[in-house]
Amino acid sequence: MSLIENIIRPEVRALSAYHVPDAGGFVKLDAMENPYVLPETLREELGRRLSDVALNRYPVPSYSQLKVKICTTQGVPAGFDVILGNGSDELITIVSVACAKPGAKVLAPTPGFVMYAMSAKFAGMEFVGVPLKPDFTLDKAAMLAAIKEHKPAITYLAYPNNPTGNLFDADDMVDILRAAGDSGVVIVDEAYQPFAQATFMPRLAEFPNLVVMRTVSKLGLAGIRLGYMSCSSALLVEFDKVRPPYNVNVLTQAAAEFVLDHVDVLDAQATSLRWERTKLIADLAALPGVEVFPSAANFLLIRVKNPKISADGVFSALLDRKVLIKNVGKMHPLLENCLRVTVSTPEENRIFLDAMKASLDS
Ligand SMILES: Cc1ncc(COP(=O)(O)O)c(C=O)c1O
Incomplete structure (x- = not known):
């Protein structure tokens, strides 16, 4: 037996490490992050606070x-x-x-x-x-x-x-x-x-x-x-x-x-993301062959039901356009042909929607 077989538990050897894709250069909509940063004045004050730590x-x-x-x-x-x-x-x-x-x-x-x-x-x-x-x-x-x-x-x-x-x-x-x-x-x-x-x-x-x-x-x-x-x-x-x-x-x-x-600053950001969520749901639902599931989170699950293109196809077409979302279709049988996208700023949501439209048309 090799060193690895001797010491590492079989259930650990059987697992794959949690994969985090490199998102450099992409519009990053795969990890449910809040796209907004803190306002400049708070960032400066935070910097001073951290320098005293x-x-x-x-x-x-x-x-x-x-x-x-x-x-x-x-x-x-x-x-x-x-x-x-x-x-x-x-x-x-x-x-x-x-x-x-x-x-x-x-x-x-x-x-x-x-x-x-x-x-x-x-x-x-x-x-x-x-x-x-x-x-x-x-x-x-x-x-x-x-x-x-x-x-x-x-x-x-x-x-x-x-x-x-x-x-x-x-x-x-x-x-x-x-x-x-x-x-x-x-x-x-x-x-x-x-x-x-x-x-x-x-x-x-x-x-x-x-x-x-x-x-x-x-x-x-x-x-x-x-x-x-x-x-x-x-x-x-x-x-x-x-x-x-x-x-x-x-x-x-x-x-x-x-x-x-x-915390009121972050709460206000969450409020605007909830507004953006409502808008994005409506815009996605208007696309041909796209089903949007109800969401109480800062992301949407969508199913591609388009005879011309699968969810895998849409995912790759978005990658070609430098938009990174999450392809969850293989995670579970109930998620067949499903993709997950983070709700973001109006600009990033627009880029994502345009890329979706282009991939569904291609
Ligand atoms: C349901 C749920 N719980 C916990 C976490 C992990 O959160 P944290 O960043 O605090 O480790 C996630 C991250 O995506 C999540 O989706």
Whole structure:
């Protein structure tokens, strides 16, 4: 056996690394980033703030100041605290590692965010995917049956879901929370909450097994890598034991504290992106052979139903025109011929629409 076969776990060898395409020179509409930057005056002030940060010191690991700012500006209910992560990706890893008892399972509707399954596998847990209905709503009966059969330690519900963009029915989610009960946590992943304006955060006290996970990435701070998560203090204490002590660096901490003092700027950007979303849905729906699915997020899922060209063809034609979106058609059978595009500025949305029109005509 080779060194690799001797030391690397077979399930890791069987995985492919998360692929991030090089987007240099492209109109980048593949990763649900906020296209807007901070206004000049705030950027200058932030620069001054960051220049004062003591880079020679480790972060203070309690992160209490940042946590208080998050709790007060992001609607965390009184009496609840948060745990911070290097992006919500790291929080997903933390929960997986904390819950990975031998034989423990992770459950999520599919298609869903790929890191749920990947992180489960990294932690040595089995991932159980429960297909959504063809209209991308939750198959509640199948979810409840799977919870009964597998007793998952972790169930993920992305609210709204990626890559489909829709919000699941809140009453169905409550039934899932109740069914999981004492045998598993339900992580409501609200990465796209600024665009959905729907949240389970105020309901934390109702469900001892509810974990609400958020990120600042889609709000406009993807580059600083900061996620946060709230749940009962009993659970939080356990998850915090698994968190590396200095997982959020001092620059991220200082930048987040500064921007959260000006969160109205990011909220206004989210509001204009919601307007742009409405407009883009209408413009795409008017194109021949394009189906647009309802979205509560800052991206749209579309299906190409054009006899002249497939979604793969449209994706390549857009690449030729230097527009990068995400081809999700091979991710799951329910996503056949589907593409996902980030809602962006009026200019970038126009470039994307023109490229779409040209590729459908070609
Ligand atoms: C549903 C969902 N959760 C979490 C994440 C990861 O967010 P972060 O940038 O905080 O790691 C994403 C990123 O696309 C996502 O779609």
